[in-house]
Amino acid sequence: MWVRKNWLAVFSRVGAIVFKELKQLSRDRMTFGMIVMIPMMQLLLFGYAINTDVRHLPVGLINLSQSSQSRDLVAALEASGAVRFKQVYASKAEAEKAITLGESKAVLYIPADFPQRLFSHPNYPGNNNRAAWSHSDPQQPIAQWMVDGSDTMVAASIKALRNFPLAEITGQAYQANPAVLEVVQYFNPEQRSAVNVVPGLLAIILTMTMIMFTAAAIVREREQGNMEFLINTPVQPMELMFGKIVPYVLVGLIQVSIILGIGHVIFHVPVRGGLLTLFAAALLFIFASLTVGMVISTLVKTQLQAMQMTVFILMPSILLSGFMFPYEAMPAPAQYIAEVLPATHFMRLVRGIVLRDASLTGQTFDMVWLLVFTLLGLMFASLRFKKRLD
């Protein structure tokens, strides 16, 4: 007998799944709480904790000079806000041991002849014959930093102190060296990490919750025995997939609102590109992430496996998407992998929209990619999902 493709019936079946999922979700208080609590907690935690501008780094000191000039240098360095002297060591050997033990990340070594070095330094105010002087005598630094180079972030911020202006020590008017290259900060002029981290967290938190919810969705029905009944009904794989995705789109949008709300109120993250643009991009990303979960759900056999697969996708999403490290700085193979992940594309979209007022039309590639990813993923999941038990 010919079964009529009845669109009302299709609608009824998708509606049944959506309705059922929402009912079940509302009964599951734990999950319901997590939908709200996960983004809130993580945003507060990471928004405060992740900070790439190293400030008030605790360091050690060896002061062999004990002169007023050396005390001026220490005071000036502390006043800059970059470091804070916590430990005092008597000798280089002692300091080296402290660095090896991890007690101090860096130690400032001030030699006994510090005042002489300071006065003869070409940058010292009053030493006018710089060029001639520096040719005649090898340039001598006034002091030395001993740095634990294993932490690149710490090493970089100490390195930035290499050309510390000597005028700060002498208290005279500061004469800036003319810069070779001028830098103008277009966005985020205060260089706050939160401005970059919060939009990135949007991508990470959505990746985690969206994939996790749907990765478990189909396996759960299989594990609890509901599937054997369900596949005996006229419901079609595509209807089942779609019906299971729709409720979590709502969940995703709720999370986006929470993250942006808190990000705006607490971390003063601007949304320059307009909320509508942002929600459009978020919607695309939510669909793509939910599809990843669906694909996982059709590949695995238990909910535990689904969780493991979720983490397998989550890790590169955190590390390669440009959330932690700049995409451009990664080697080509890592970039190819990153390019496959929806999180990478959303990371670009969201940072563009939130921080730089970029419009969606300028980022068509990322938008189209997310869309194509979703469609291919849904097709793959529907083909993988068989209405059979073998």
Place this chain on the structure above:
Amino acid sequence: MSNASQTPYAIETRGMSRRFDQSLAVDQLDLKIPRGTIYGFLGPNGCGKSTSIRMLTGLLAPSAGEINVLGYQLPAQAELLRPKIGYMTQKFSLYDNLRVDENLDFVARIYGLTRQQRQQRCAELLALYELIPYRQQLAGSLSGGQKQRLALAAATLHNPELLFLDEPTSAVDPENRREFWEHLFDLCQQGTTILVSTHYMDEAERCHGLAILEKGVKRADGSPQALMADMGARVMEISGENLRYLKQQLIAQPEVVSAAQLGTRLRVLVKNSVPEPQRWLQNHAPGSLIEEVRGSLEDVFVVVTGGRNVG
């Protein structure tokens, strides 16, 4: 089209087999199940009942053989068959964290009933299966018998022509089991063909037709009465002393299929090759009281499975 409503059989299979890795779960099963009857699969756990039902519903593809259900070839036409069959799984397969009425409403939407049809049908089923007092309760909190009635309601919601029940009464007390069978006879009366698997003899005896399965092989089939009539052995009961010792002696005889103690009596199945079983037994058990009794389905089961399943 291929739907041959004229055939008298709801289910017809030839050589239906299913292999899982190395083991053969179902071996060359031939079935002819007439429309409008209740047909039973009787057998111990692991005899291939569930696997057979899953193949007949199109959930499993057979490794070999032909399957025709309601005129559809399986597994190719499984999707066309789905709206016409109902399936009550062995394990409760509705949603524990939905209410009774929500579960039924969900199933009704899945089968594409309109809002009016939905409300009417759900109310009808809640009343029929005495679930009205529990309609607001979560399905997970129901008792075994209530869950089973809910599952039957869900499986019959779309008025299927053919209903599969996989060990429907395994988690239900005897009282509820009797009521459940009353419901099945009502459905049968209305023209539904029912295929039920069980390992209870009393349930099997209620079926119109029966297949006894063991290790994936059909050992016997027919109506319970016919099976009991031509079982190829006669049933004798011996009362007397030393029954344990007597049993040991008797089962050593090739003419005896089995001997099982029932309280103070020993129930002995003697092959038909013995012309006068009473006298034959008297020789082996002098001084005992021996009488022939009516055979039961359990005796049939013991005979066709060679006494392997009863001590």
